[in-house]
Amino acid sequence: MASQEIEALSGALARLPGLGPRSARRAVLWLVKNRESALPALLESLAAVSETLLECATCGNVDTRDPCGICADPRRDARALCVVEDVADLWALDRARLFPGRYHVLGGKLSALDGIGPEDLNIASLMERVSQGDVDEVVLAMNATLEGQTTAHYLAERLAEHAVRITQLAHGLPVGGELDYLDEGTLAQALRARRPME
Ligand code: ZN
Numbered sequence: 001m002a003s004q005e006i007e008a009l010s011g012a013l014a015r016l017p018g019l020g021p022r023s024a025r026r027a028v029l030w031l032v033k034n035r036e037s038a039l040p041a042l043l044e045s046l047a048a049v050s051e052t053l054l055e056c057a058t059c060g061n062v063d064t065r066d067p068c069g070i071c072a073d074p075r076r077d078a079r080a081l082c083v084v085e086d087v088a089d090l091w092a093l094d095r096a097r098l099f100p101g102r103y104h105v106l107g108g109k110l111s112a113l114d115g116i117g118p119e120d121l122n123i124a125s126l127m128e129r130v131s132q133g134d135v136d137e138v139v140l141a142m143n144a145t146l147e148g149q150t151t152a153h154y155l156a157e158r159l160a161e162h163a164v165r166i167t168q169l170a171h172g173l174p175v176g177g178e179l180d181y182l183d184e185g186t187l188a189q190a191l192r193a194r195r196p197m198e
Helices: 004-014 021-033 035-052 087-095 123-131 146-159 184-192
Strands: 077-084 101-105 137-140 165-168
Touching (some): 004 021, 021 035, 077 123, 087 101, 087 184, 101 123, 123 146, 137 146, 146 165
Parallel strands (some): 077 101, 137 165
């Protein structure tokens, strides 16, 4: 039976997405074995992140500064806005610099089942950004799930009153596919072949 401290660490790690209790225990064992080589760097990173992480007030990205690196980058095309459900989707698209514009993170998707309505997402701030008139194209890069597509259609309706081109990622995304899990080639193809929202 492990000590209280080890149980606590395992429990904390097991709450991370993608890790269950078993993976968490393996991670703890790995940390014990590599305590001298890996632990100091990990502690330093965790401390740095906990002190400096911010949510960008403009787009909802997570970064160490606000506005975030993407919003502050003058080389980014401010006239193209890619709307994603979560920060993980933004990072997936931006890993390979697939999109030259800027982003807007909704912070989730509409879900009647979970009681998530438009007011629970960053939709008002999206409308605000678009109504300022600096945006030509809004790419709705929702996941290919039922709720993702419901969200995309809702946004397309709301955006219709503005003079912007509304596009969505090309089909060919696997149904149920979450952007975060797609390889860069598939994402690049979906983005390149994006088409007007129907
Ligand atoms: Zn930002």
